[in-house]
Amino acid sequence: MVSKRIVLHFPHRLVDQPIVYKLVKDFDLSFNILKASVTPQEEGLMVLELSGSEQNFDKGVEYLQSCGVRIQPLSQDIVRNEAKCTDCGVCVPICPTQALTVDPASRKVHFDDTKCIACELCVKICPTRAMEVHF
Amino acid sequence: MRSIKEINEKIKKGQVVVATAEEIIDLVAKKGVSAACRQVDVVTTGTFGPMCSSGAYFNIGHSKPRIKIGGGTCTLNDVPAYCGLAATDIFLGATALPDDDPRNKVFPGEFKYGGGHVIQELVSGKDVLLEATSYGTDCYPRKKLETLINIRDMNEAVLLNIRNCYQNYNVAVNLSDRMLYTYMGVLKPNLGNANYCSAGQLSPLLKDPYYKTIGIGTRIFLAGAQGYIIWQGTQHNPGVKRSTNGIPVTPAGTLAVIGDLKQMKPQWLVGTSMLGYGVSLSVGIGVPIPLLNEEICAFAAAKDEEIFARVVDYSAAYPQMSAESLGEVSYAQLKSGTITLMGQSVPTGALSSYAKAKEISLELKSWIQKGDFLLSEPHQPLPGFESGYVFKPLKERPPFVGR
Numbered sequence: 384m385v386s387k388r389i390v391l392h393f394p395h396r397l398v399d400q401p402i403v404y405k406l407v408k409d410f411d412l413s414f415n416i417l418k419a420s421v422t423p424q425e426e427g428l429m430v431l432e433l434s435g436s437e438q439n440f441d442k443g444v445e446y447l448q449s450c451g452v453r454i455q456p457l458s459q460d461i462v463r464n465e466a467k468c469t470d471c472g473v474c475v476p477i478c479p480t481q482a483l484t485v486d487p488a489s490r491k492v493h494f495d496d497t498k499c500i501a502c503e504l505c506v507k508i509c510p511t512r513a514m515e516v517h518f
Numbered sequence: 519m520r521s522i523k524e525i526n527e528k529i530k531k532g533q534v535v536v537a538t539a540e541e542i543i544d545l546v547a548k549k550g551v552s553a554a555c556r557q558v559d560v561v562t563t564g565t566f567g568p569m570c571s572s573g574a575y576f577n578i579g580h581s582k583p584r585i586k587i588g589g590g591t592c593t594l595n596d597v598p599a600y601c602g603l604a605a606t607d608i609f610l611g612a613t614a615l616p617d618d619d620p621r622n623k624v625f626p627g628e629f630k631y632g633g634g635h636v637i638q639e640l641v642s643g644k645d646v647l648l649e650a651t652s653y654g655t656d657c658y659p660r661k662k663l664e665t666l667i668n669i670r671d672m673n674e675a676v677l678l679n680i681r682n683c684y685q686n687y688n689v690a691v692n693l694s695d696r697m698l699y700t701y702m703g704v705l706k707p708n709l710g711n712a713n714y715c716s717a718g719q720l721s722p723l724l725k726d727p728y729y730k731t732i733g734i735g736t737r738i739f740l741a742g743a744q745g746y747i748i749w750q751g752t753q754h755n756p757g758v759k760r761s762t763n764g765i766p767v768t769p770a771g772t773l774a775v776i777g778d779l780k781q782m783k784p785q786w787l788v789g790t791s792m793l794g795y796g797v798s799l800s801v802g803i804g805v806p807i808p809l810l811n812e813e814i815c816a817f818a819a820a821k822d823e824e825i826f827a828r829v830v831d832y833s834a835a836y837p838q839m840s841a842e843s844l845g846e847v848s849y850a851q852l853k854s855g856t857i858t859l860m861g862q863s864v865p866t867g868a869l870s871s872y873a874k875a876k877e878i879s880l881e882l883k884s885w886i887q888k889g890d891f892l893l894s895e896p897h898q899p900l901p902g903f904e905s906g907y908v909f910k911p912l913k914e915r916p917p918f919v920g921r
Contacts, residue, residue: 469566469788469800470873473703475855476711476865485855490872507628508704510568510790510800510869 386434388417388457388500390518391447393427402450403429410443411435417500428518430457430501458496460517467513468492474505474514519811525559526892536886538879539563539720539807539818546819555815560886560893561807563722564739564878567715567870568790568798570701571681571752573611574637574779577673578648580606585660590652594636594667601650605658609678610636612799626699626794634799635789637677640669641741642784675779677741677787681751683803685723685771686827689714689847689866691859694833699794703869705832712829712857712864717875718849719822722805723771727764728903729756730814731807733896738775739804739882741786744891745777747805750900755909764817767826767846771900775803786878802874804882808893822849829859839911 393402398421406412412435419429433440447454470492472485482498483505485491494514505514528534537545537558545554576599578587586605593599596616599608614633621627639646650663669675690702690713698705703713718724726732736747751772758770786802809815829844830836847857852866885891901907 469871471567471871472868473713474867476713476867477704477706485868487853490853490876507626507793510703510792510798511788512630512791 384434385437385440386432387440388430388432388497389444390455390457390460391427391429391431392453392455393429394451394453395425397451398425398427402447402452403431405446406433406443410439410446412439412443417502432500457499457501461494461496461499461501462515462517463492463494464513464515467511468509469511469513471510474509477504477508479504519555519809520559521810522808522893522895525808528559529886529889529892532887532889534559534886536560536562536883538876538883539725540876540879542815542819543719543821546815551812551816551819554819555809555812558809558815561725561809561815561818562804562879562882562886563717563720563725563807564802564804564875564882565683565717565721565870566786566802566874566878567717567800568701568792569679569682569801570613570798572637572677572679572799572801573609573633574640574675574677575607575609576675578606578608578667579671579673581660581663581665583660584658585650585663586652586655586658587650587663590650592648592650594648595631595639595646596649597631597633597636612637613796615797622794627796628793629791629795629797632789632791632797634797637779637799638784638787638789640675641779641782641787643669669780676776677745677779677782678776679751679801680774681753681772682775682801683722683751683773683805684716684769685721685727686766686825687715687769688830688836689827689852689857690832690836691829691844691864692833693831698832699792700832701792701795701798702832703867704793709859709862709864711867712852712859713867713869714827714849714852715869716827716849717870717872718825718853719820720872720875720879722803722807723773724765724825725818725820726805726807726814727760727766727817727820729771729900730817731810731896732773732805733899735894735897736805737891737894738806739802739878739885739891740775740777740782741802742783742881743777743781745775746894747773747896748776749774750907753909754901754907756901756903756905756907760903761824761826763820763824765820765825768828773803773900786874800871802878804878806882806886806891806893822853825849827852829857
């Protein structure tokens, strides 16, 4: 079993087509939609947590790519700008998945991007706007 | 035991022994107060957090022909500065916002840029846009000025903060059922989180709770430069309730400080945006505490377990000026990540960076060890616990009608 958080970019021509449901139907994968949006330029963006057997996962991703969907792991899109972060820790109780924690010894803020679900709650509440999301 | 003069002699000879406010805790625990005090001459403290009553004054130099900005208008990167001074002196406050900032019209407002950010950009050496208008006089005929300006070209650029370094602060929580956007950060409903804002065992005034060494004229680390305490800060409130160890459990003493902005560093003056509240400036300050006797040493060794803060509900008690408290918690509990309130486990968040406070205490320590920083004798103590000096609420009176 694998479970990964991925970002899907749908080009304009695919926005009005049913694609994601096939991941369940044909590849026996389950997904949890963490974020979905269509921009004014009609490009679609979806953040999914996708789970299933490794073989099916790879086939599913292959299928999405064959349709023209661009895929990248979520962790590439969420950045803690270390030059801006002052290690205050006000983000820590706001993060719903404990992706942001304070190291008990150094009192520095640690960001575990594998736990991040890109909810963006931390982005606006960071006093120095050190959490950056680049989709 | 020792005087400031004697300590300065040791600094000049390179023989001074300095411990940070963290290190003195361990030393006292291991050796006891007497031995620790004999060994250490100076304890260095530190704090880094949003401090709204901060600002800077500038003399921008005279343009040709001259303009009298005093009585006119002036903005730096669209952020209005105060112009009620002489022709080319202006003051920029940390919380000032551009006129066209939407503020909280779309709630919660983001407050992306304001006075604190301009100060940080100036300290970083960036050019900022100065725009000024005036009414024109015989001696100052010009009515409009638009120019890029850099801190190095100004005559004076001086940080002048009228309230910094709060001696303790509230722990903010939310008992209501809606999200709150406050200067203490976002407070989730129904005790969703508890936010605090103090460096605790590193914080200057918590380590000298009766202001026995920290006074008017004390030389300090101010945002990477050497600055001074010039007065008690606004809202100074020394007479509040204290624990048996003498440490206040509520916001108490405050400091007014000054220093040369041109010598400061941008990592210690950081523009800060509080969602739904406004902008501010996070300031780094470190104050040296000379261990003149064992009593001062014992105070300087207070640890997070012994320093308590009051928990306040920001949905009702705080905005309504009620003194109601939900209890007291120690900084050790706050730093553990959760506190227990009304039978509920509540995650904690800090607005004050302990990591940066520690860095400041170490930086000030190294300045003193290298002989770059001498201690100053305070010229006058801050109003103390028994001075009768109090922080009063506003007494509103209806204006005269029909005059």
